[in-house]
Amino acid sequence: MSFRTLARNLRQGKNRVRTRFFTEFTLNEMNVFRMTKISFSTLSNYKKIMRDVEFPIFKTKVDGVEQKFDLMDTKGRQDYFQAKAGDEIRRLKEYLKENTFVVYLLGKKNSGKGTYAKMFKEVVDKDRMEHFSIGDMIRGLDEAVQDKDKRKNLEAFLAKNYRGYMPLNEIMQALESRSTKVLLPSELILALVKMKLAGSEKKALFVDGFPRNMDQVSYSLFFRDLIGYRDDPDIFIMIDIPETVIDERIKYRAVCPKCQTSRNLKLLPTKKVGFDEKQSKFYLFCDNSQCTGERMVAKEGDEQGIEPIRERLVIDEELIKKAFNLYGVPKILLRNSVPVAVYKDYVDDYEITPEYYYQKENDEVKILEKPWQVLDDDGVASYSLLAAPVVVALIKQLVEALDI
DSSP states (O other), X not given: OOHXXXXXXXXXXXTEEEOTTSOEEEHHHHHHHHHHTOOHHHHTTEEEEETTEEEEOOOOOOTTOOOOOOTTSHHHHHHHHHHHHHHHHHHHXXXXXXXXXXXXXXXXXXXXXXXXXXXXXXXXXXXXXXEEEXXXXXXXXXXXXXXXXXXXXXXXXXXXXXXXXXXXXXXXXXHHTOOTTSOOOHHHHHHHHHHHHTTSOOOEEEEESOSOSHHHHHHHTTHHHHTTOTTSOEEEEXXXXXXXXXXXXXXXXXXXXXXXXXXXXXXXXXXXXXXXXXXTEEEEBOOOTTSOOXXXXXXXXXXXXXXXXXXXXXHHHHHHHHHHTOSSSOEEEEESEEETTTHHHHOOGGGBOEEEEEEEETTEEEEEEEEOEEEOTTSOEEEEBOHHHHHHHHHHHHHHHHTO
């Protein structure tokens, strides 16, 4: 039964039963939810469909919490998380003293996977968790093949641990001239992950970038066994984000030509903004304390937004759909946006991503802000959320998935 059918049945009110979460589902729907290991509480607010996958609006507004927190400030975020998810954070800290887990982050390119993982680590336990980026690992590999000693160690490890259909000598040759757009064999990725983790302290893993294609979804089912995490819970985290959010994150990106610091004219400005009279547009000055305040510039091709990566986005969406339909692996569903029409029921105003705009007054530029409103993929006027409320949803659902 598809989730579209489930949603229709819910609307029609057929064979309803009431769960302990005071949410009504049909008996058949409850069986499907149990089989896919998606909790009733996670499903209770289902509103959004990404093709065949629905994403809930997660309520982060807490009755009795009236304080407004500065989510751009480290101390402000700490206070925020304690107010919104303090009990769940305590339980996770206790769990991580003796246990670990493996989480696979699935989301479209530039959906915030790394940001969420790093913030979760900052909030819960920075010493017992690792954000494991497959992309970073592969970029390090490109450097290793050019270093004589590192290459020798790499070849020795792969000779003992690599099992696949491509000869090792051909792999090494391919690595030397490899384009970053070419996917490495899945069997090689697994061996490299094992090499990266070998000898290091066992920690909870947030795996970012695996699976990256349909073939690797099947490998992910055995990933924890292959890397020595056999008894750990493994969980898929699936992230929904409107394409308009990704598009504007790219289009308004600005980079310092000297230190490579990255900001965003619309979403993450620097403290100092200038105005180009000839081009009639605003620009940012780098405010990295280690830099010299260069004028920041757009990266070549960024004006096209998501168009150059659209094929990748389609693959990412198909990966989420396929992983969603796997049995036996718990799923956590994260949503980056909330409809404007109902946002006050679910989130506080300060949890909404601000959009920055500018006014030139005499020789100065004034920085102004307002809630960032976008159209989601269904054409619904929505507010994009800051990372912190999404991480609150992650924390609460992870506690439930781990049953702690």
